Amino acid sequence: MDSWTKLFIAAILIMTVVLAVITYLKAKRHYDRMQQHGLRASGVVVRNKISWGRTTTVRPIVRFVTQDGRTIEGLSTSGVAFAVPRYPEGAKVALLYDPENPHDFMLVSADRRYL
Structure with missing residues (x-):
């Protein structure tokens, strides 16, 4: 694999992890808000x-x-x-x-x- 392919794969993996973390944090914030104010x-x-x-x-x-x-x-x-x-x-x-x-x-x- 050339370096551009490795860089592209790494960028996709990083974006996937970031998206998963953001999704988790939004769900947790909603859960916490409902627990407190729902x-x-x-x-x-x-x-x-x-x-x-x-x-x-x-x-x-x-x-x-x-x-x-x-x-x-x-x-x-x-x-x-x-x-x-x-x-x-x-x-x-x-x-x-x-x-x-x-x-x-x-x-x-x-x-x-x-x-």
Whole structure:
């Protein structure tokens, strides 16, 4: 391999690592903000959305009622890269939502932790 090829591969690897770190930090910041300021609610999975592509992702669509009585239905950002839904239709889920923007919510699960 010539030096330009090595340099190109190194640049791609560095950009991939930087992108992964940025993605992680954004997700952690959102998680921390929701833990501090989010309001708790119970919701129900009304259906699952399957996104086909290189990786098949299944994400639940959740309906819940805010503390001020508004009914919200939205696509969760949590999903799994499997063809089998993690949360079946009708499953009750706990969630945290932003009181200023209830469509910004996250499901509360014991297995999602950031170190």
